[in-house]
Amino acid sequence: MPAEPYDRSPSTARVLSLHRGRRDDPPALLLGAQLRRMREERRLTLEAAAAFIRGSASKVSRMERAESAVSERDVWDLVEGYGSPADERAEINELLRRVRRDQGKKEYSDVTPGFLRRLVRLEQRAVRVFSYEPYAVPGLLQTPEYARAMVLSELADEDGRADEALVERHVFARRNRWADFCDAGGAELLVIMDERALHWSVSDDAVMAGQLRRLLDLAETDGISIRVIPRDGGFRAPAPLAFTHLVLPDRPQQVQVVYVEKIDGADYCTDETRLEKYRARMERAMGLALSWEDSARLMRRLVREKEAGER
Incomplete structure (x- = not known):
């Protein structure tokens, strides 16, 4: 524990803009400067901060001066130790995301499961x-509130309790996945969901209504199509498990990969025989799905029902 007491309440921590430094400052320098400001605002010594990462004062100093690569775990341990409020945590998350992108190393948070990391890169x-x-709504398109409900369902113990800091980091990782996808230029994206994915309640009606509104907003974006297979049409799902088909611009010809999600892992398929089966499932799904216009009408109706349920 730190040698000096301090007030951990959010009201004492002044959230600073990401742009306090020069706009051309490398993200690592901005991250280090933010960590230093956070420590100094709480009137903590380097030695006191070092206790949070089970390290030395010199290590914290190097982190603050961006003289060595930082581990996400150390950064988040400092954030947790400082009792940072939500806005400050969000700034740190964005800086970490920019550091990863700037260094050209990981495109994912260290809490992202190993089987999902390849998919994030391929996207x-x-x-x-x-x-x-x-x-369920695909992880790439989830709102923070929907993602939080999903993460809680995965991490909570039998009494419904979970490590809030860990839950928050998982939610940040899902938000970062979409931000990184957009930063990369944004591939053409087609999402098809069974209608039951829009009815399955991960939380209260307000969370689901917000998620549906996000889907409607995203589907207005060029290059994104979101369609729904109706549950009352007498159709069977085209595949029992979620899957993602990706086309990569490799040379001399494009490369196709299918990611097949399982309960505790995933398979990556590049074999042409299996790829052909999944292309057939794609065609079947597109044939079963409503048009975008009818899918949007369905989602708008569900939004109204969810909003009515809130009252």
């Missing part, structure tokens, strides 16, 4: 992405 390289989801 950023792809020219076309097709995603089929039978039960």
